[in-house]
Amino acid sequence: MSNNSNQHPKLTKRLTRLLDMIKPNAYQVIWDGCCDHGYLGEALLSSNYTEQVIFVDIVPEITRNLSIRLAKYSSDSFQVLTKSMTEIEPEQQLRHLIVLAGIGGDLSIEILKELSQKYGGYCDFLLCSVNRNFQLRRFLSSNGLLITEESFITENGRYYELMMTTQLIEPEIKASPVGNFWDGKNSHHANYLKKLLNHYSHYKNQDTLESEAFFEYKKLESEVFKDNL
Numbered sequence: 001m002s003n004n005s006n007q008h009p010k011l012t013k014r015l016t017r018l019l020d021m022i023k024p025n026a027y028q029v030i031w032d033g034c035c036d037h038g039y040l041g042e043a044l045l046s047s048n049y050t051e052q053v054i055f056v057d058i059v060p061e062i063t064r065n066l067s068i069r070l071a072k073y074s075s076d077s078f079q080v081l082t083k084s085m086t087e088i089e090p091e092q093q094l095r096h097l098i099v100l101a102g103i104g105g106d107l108s109i110e111i112l113k114e115l116s117q118k119y120g121g122y123c124d125f126l127l128c129s130v131n132r133n134f135q136l137r138r139f140l141s142s143n144g145l146l147i148t149e150e151s152f153i154t155e156n157g158r159y160y161e162l163m164m165t166t167q168l169i170e171p172e173i174k175a176s177p178v179g180n181f182w183d184g185k186n187s188h189h190a191n192y193l194k195k196l197l198n199h200y201s202h203y204k205n206q207d208t209l210e211s212e213a214f215f216e217y218k219k220l221e222s223e224v225f226k227d228n229l
Contacts, residue, residue: 008043013155014162015040018101018128021149021164024049027124028094031056033085033111034103038066041099045070045078050097054079056088086114096123105132109139116143120167127163134177134196134213137163141175144168152181152189159192177216184224193221 011019018040022030028051032041035055045053055070055078057063063082070078081088090096098115100108108129115123125145129136140147140163149164161179183189196217203210 007047008039010039011043014101014128014153014160015043017151017153017162018099018126019043021126021151021162022049022097026095027097028052029054029090029096031085031088031090031096031098033088033098033100034058034107035066036062036102038070040101041078042070045073052077052079054081054088056081056083056085058082058084085111088115090115090119090123092119092122094122097126098123099126101126101128103129105129105136108136112139112143112145116145116167120145124164124166127165128160130158130160133161133179134200134216135209137175137177137179138209140165141177145175147175147179150179150181152179152192154188154192159188159195177213178220182220182224184227190225190228193217193225197221 008016008019022044024047030041030044030050031054032038032044033056035041035057038055041053041055044050055063055066060082063080067080070080085100090098096119100111108127112125116125127136144167145165146168147163147165151162153160153162161181182193197214200210200214200217204214205211
């Protein structure tokens with residue numbers, strides 16, 4: 001078990017794994033995007049992972065309550081912003097990490113489209129979408145974003161893919177469309193793949209990205225989970 005789960009009892013397994021993927025003092029600013037309760041950002045703040053944590057959510061009630069809860073920390077060490085993540089403006093002279101977790105893959109792509117083009121040169125992205133990870137990975141591969149670390153976790157019967165990404169220096173390097181975390185002997189991985197195949201099987205006869213996803217996952221099944229077939 002990670003030490004972070006003991007230090008930060010409010011963190012779920014998923015948030016603890018995200019925290020474990022962030023190197024202390026690697027970034028001057030960390031953005032907790034679409035932050036909701038803000039527990040991940042507060043863990044970063046209380047453990048001095050960075051010079052400043054910026055919490056962003058579009059819902060005023062969320063940011064208002066968060067501002068009250070964070071009042072015990074130095075006002076220089078954090079900001080709370082009520083706005084869309086597509087509207088943020090990371091300062092160019094600094095190194096930033098933008099965390100997008102707990103939102104759908106389509107919204108993640110929408111935010112990345114806006115931010116990676118403008119700020120990708122000095123921003124890394126830590127992603128944990130609740131769905132449509134195939135589409136998200138395809139976007140990363142097509143837009144010069146390299147997955148430098150990835151992980152997988154199950155929590156409360158749900159499956160999560162976690163990805164740390166950075167702007168590619170050599171754009172010809174392509175990311176795997178299904179990820180490199182799979183373990184053919186891991187029952188959670190096998191169950192997750194079964195769920196994905198069942199979902200995308202409805203699109204296999206269509207000329208769509210969903211159809212492509214089905215065949216890529218079938219290929220993964222035959223290569224990594226062949227002993228289970």
